[in-house]
Amino acid sequence: MTVTTDGLHPDASDLRLARVLAALGDEGRLATVRALARLGESDCTRLQADAGLEMSRSTFSHHQKVLREAGILHARVQGSQRILTLRKAELQVRFPGLLNAVLDAPA
């Protein structure tokens, strides 16, 4: 059998539209997603800086968790840091055109 979930990231088929939209419906999280799209991948510290977010580390961690639990980004452990990536392909399969529309939209 194929294990499709790790308990941290929802399975691609479980992504719920309202939840994805709600996660993206916050300026800070939207900036985070845009920055991650530019960077391709990044650790948390750099991503927060690149997104221009002045908030505590714990608050950013919270927002990152919201994005992760909505299925928008993926985190993998690399040494002492977590490398974040957008789940572009899976989002495209489930909600065709959605992420691109968001990333291409004016600020």
Next chain:
Amino acid sequence: MTVTTDGLHPDASDLRLARVLAALGDEGRLATVRALARLGESDCTRLQADAGLEMSRSTFSHHQKVLREAGILHARVQGSQRILTLRKAELQVRFPGLLNAVLDAPA
């Protein structure tokens, strides 16, 4: 001169992405938008029923206001009722592909 705003609906150029996404990031409001896309246009009472929303009239009015202030739908007065329509064209110009992606997405 051209009057572009009526105080109730944001101007097309003022639509903010995060606000639009936040407005859509709620199951009830999402169902409302989907139903309105099917109906083309509708008064509030019928739209609420068609969207399958069991909530008080005042609560629906509140959600309708959130959608309107985000620039997603338009209300015009017709006699004693308000006729609601999606601002499809304006959304398409400002955020190409976004509304279609939402409407075409699986529930």
Next chain:
DNA sequence: CCCCTTGTTCGATAATCTTCGATGTGTTCG
């Protein structure tokens, strides 16, 4: 082994959102 860095989790507080019933406003109809 200590310590610094990275990031999460917890507990508290503040802000925002949801929901309702009551009330108000304008419309239509008898």
Next chain:
DNA sequence: CGAACACATCGAAGATTATCGAACAAGGGG
């Protein structure tokens, strides 16, 4: 005019979310 209808708005209660600092866990380097 008066009742019935369609919605909006107000004010309050409850739920959810945002935010922070403190405490915690895991890695990497001296």
